Amino acid sequence: MSTSVSSQAGRASARRAWLVCLGCGLALFTVMGLGVNAFTVYQPYLLELEHFTNAQGSWITTARSLFGMLSMATADALCRRYGLRRVIVSGLGCFVFSYFLFGAAHSFLSYCAAAVFSGLAYGYGGMVPLTLVISRWFQDRRGFALGLMAAGTGISTILAPPLLTAAIQNAGLRFAFWAEGLFGLALTLLVLLLIRDRPEDVGLAPYTTGATSVKAAPRESSQTRLPPALWWAAVAAAFFTGGPCGPGFSHLSVLYTAEGYPSGTVALLISYFGIILMISKVLYGTLSDALGSRAANYVTYGAGILGLCLCCLASIPSVPLAAAACTFTALGMPLSSVSLSVWAGDFSRGADYDRLVKWLSTSYMLGALVTGPVPGILADRFGSYVPAYLLFLASLVCSMALIQGVYYKLGVGKRPSKS
Numbered sequence: 001m002s003t004s005v006s007s008q009a010g011r012a013s014a015r016r017a018w019l020v021c022l023g024c025g026l027a028l029f030t031v032m033g034l035g036v037n038a039f040t041v042y043q044p045y046l047l048e049l050e051h052f053t054n055a056q057g058s059w060i061t062t063a064r065s066l067f068g069m070l071s072m073a074t075a076d077a078l079c080r081r082y083g084l085r086r087v088i089v090s091g092l093g094c095f096v097f098s099y100f101l102f103g104a105a106h107s108f109l110s111y112c113a114a115a116v117f118s119g120l121a122y123g124y125g126g127m128v129p130l131t132l133v134i135s136r137w138f139q140d141r142r143g144f145a146l147g148l149m150a151a152g153t154g155i156s157t158i159l160a161p162p163l164l165t166a167a168i169q170n171a172g173l174r175f176a177f178w179a180e181g182l183f184g185l186a187l188t189l190l191v192l193l194l195i196r197d198r199p200e201d202v203g204l205a206p207y208t209t210g211a212t213s214v215k216a217a218p219r220e221s222s223q224t225r226l227p228p229a230l231w232w233a234a235v236a237a238a239f240f241t242g243g244p245c246g247p248g249f250s251h252l253s254v255l256y257t258a259e260g261y262p263s264g265t266v267a268l269l270i271s272y273f274g275i276i277l278m279i280s281k282v283l284y285g286t287l288s289d290a291l292g293s294r295a296a297n298y299v300t301y302g303a304g305i306l307g308l309c310l311c312c313l314a315s316i317p318s319v320p321l322a323a324a325a326c327t328f329t330a331l332g333m334p335l336s337s338v339s340l341s342v343w344a345g346d347f348s349r350g351a352d353y354d355r356l357v358k359w360l361s362t363s364y365m366l367g368a369l370v371t372g373p374v375p376g377i378l379a380d381r382f383g384s385y386v387p388a389y390l391l392f393l394a395s396l397v398c399s400m401a402l403i404q405g406v407y408y409k410l411g412v413g414k415r416p417s418k419s
Contacts (some may be wrong), residue, residue, distance in 0.1 A: 001026035002217040004327040006120075010029070013199060017137045017207035020137060021145050023194025024130045025152035027088055029097050031125040031188045032337070033156025034180060036064070037277075039268060040253045041164045041218050042399045044263060045173055045377045046111070047254070054254070056108050058376030064115040065124065065372050069365035074218030076132075076358045078240020084129050091125025092188040094118070103174045128361050131341040132354060136198045139206040143342055147285025150337045154330075165263065176267025226347055226356075229410060233402045234347060238340055240399035242367015244308060245336035247344075249329070251375045252311070255385040256322055259314045260391040269326050276330035286333035288342050294404065300339065301400040304332015308393040312386055332396070343403065346412045 036406060039061070044053050044061070071091075078087050098117035105111045130149060138145045167176040199206050225233065252273070256266045280300075287296035318358030344356040376387035405411045 013204040014207050016196075016199070016202065016204055017145075019194055019215070020196060021149055022139050023301075024133055026187050026348055027092060027125050027130055027191045028127070028128055028149055028337075029152035029156045029210050030092055030184050030191075031121040031298055032127075034155035034160060034184065035095050035098070035121055035155075037153055037157045037158035037249065038180075038248045039064075039118075041161045041267060042168075042173070042176075043254050044266075045168055047328065049173055050111075051107075052108060054379040055373060056376070057254070058247065058251070058373045060108075060111050060115050060367060061247060061417070062372030063112040064119040065246060065365055065369035067116045067119030068122035068126075069119075069369050070363055072126070072128050072358060072362040073123075075123050075128040076354055078124070079129050079132060080243075082184060084133050085192075085195050088133075089188060091123065091129070092184065092191055095121035095125065096181050096184045096188060099184060101176050102387060103177035103181065110369065122148060123365075125339075127337050127341065131344075131357050133197070134341075135353065137346075138350070140209045141207070141289065142345070143285040143288040144222050144282070145207075145285070146338045147282040147288075147334070150281035150285075150329045150334065151278040153337070154274045154276070154281060157274025157277050158271050159274070161267040161274070163171075165267040169311065171210040174271040187274060196363045200239045219239035226320075226406075226410075230347075231357075232408050233406050234343060235359055235363045237399045238343075238363040239367040240336045240340075240402070242308070242364045242369070243371035244304060244332055244396045244399075245364070246368025247372050247375055248308065248311075248389065249336075251324070251385055252309050252329070254379075255311065255314050255389070258379065258385055261319075261322065265319065269322055272323060273326040273330045276327050277333050277383050279372065280331045282333045283331075283340050284338050285342075288338075288414070292415040293346050294407045295340050295413075295415065296342075297339065297400070297404060297407070297413070300332055300334050301396065302328050303328045304335060304396055305393065305400070307332055307393035308389055310394060311389045312393065314386060314389075315384070334400070335396075336364060347406070355382045 043057055047054065047057050075087065094117045098114050100122060101114035101117060102111065105114055131146065134142060134145050134149060150272055162178070164176050167179060196202055253266050256269065257263060284296050284300055287299060307327070309326055310321060310325035311327060314325070340360040343359055344353055344360055348356045374391065375385050378387045379385045
C-alpha cells in the first residue's frame, strides 16, 4: 500500500512539475521571446515610419537593456521578500504596460520610456526568478527542464515575425503594439495559474526520475564559493556573451534589411531563426545532462562563432547564406539563457547558486547594455552593420576562452559516469 501511495505521489509531483515548467516557458515566451526577440521586427519600421536614426533605434534597445540589468540585480532580493510567483507576475505586468506605452508613443523619448518597462519585465519575469523556480521543482533532468522552458522564446520568434509584419503593414505600428500587449495580458493570467514557488506549497516533492544508475562525474572541487579569480572569469564570460546574443540578435533584421533584403524575406528568416532557437535550447540542456556542460559549451560556442562569421558576409546577396547564418547563430543562442543557469549549477550550490545566477545574468545584461548602441553608431559611421558583427565575433571567442578555462580549472562539467 505504501509503495502504491508513494508511486501516486511521484506521478503527481511529476505532472505538477512539468506544468510549472510550462508556466515558466510561457513567462519566458512573453518577456524574452515577445519583449526582446520579436522586437527585432519593429526595428526597421521604427527607422522608416518614425524617422529615427540607426543610433536612436539602438538606444531604444539600450534603454531596455539598462533596466533589464538593474531589475536582474534586484530580482533575487525581491524574490526572497515577496516570493517568486509574485515577482514573475509583476514582471509580466510590466511587459503588458510597456507595449501599451509603445502603442501610445509619439517621440523618441516616449519609446525609450516604454522600453524601460520592457527591461523591467525582462528582469523580474525572466531567467533569474524562473531558474530559481525550476531549481526548486526539479531535482533530476534540470538541464532538460531549463532548455524546455527557454524553448518558449524560440516559439515566439517563429510565430511573431510574420504576424507582426502583417499587422504593421495592414493595420499600422500602433495596432501591432497594442495587440501584443493584450496577448501578453492573457499569458500573464495563465502564468499566474500555473506557477507555484515550491512543490511544498501544494503538498508535493521535487521531480525525480527515481533512477540510480547514472551519477554525475565526481567534483574535484567541491567548494560552495568560487575563488575570486574564477568568479570574475565566469562573470566576464557572461559579459562577453551580452553583445553577440543581445544586440547581435536584435539587429539581425536591420543587418539584412540594410543590405537590400526585402522585409518579407527578413521576417521569414527571423521566423526560421526561431525554429532553430527553440531546438537549440532543448538541445543544450539535453547535451549538458548527457555529455556534461563542458562538451555542450564547445558545441554551442562553436556554432555561435560560425554563425557570426556568416553574418559578416551579409553583403553577399544570397538567401541560403543568410539562412545558414541564422541557423548557426541560433544554435549559439542558449549562451544568453540556459547556459548561464547551467554554469551557476556547476560552480555553486545552495544560496551561492541563487547569487551566481543573478550575477551571471546581470553581467550578461551589462554586456548587452554596453554594446547596445554600438551597431547603430557603427552603421551611421560606415553605412553597414557588418563592423558590429565583427566585434561580436571577437567577443564570443573571448567568452569561450574564459568560461572553458573556469571549467578546466575546477574540473567540473565532465561527462556523467555510470555507477
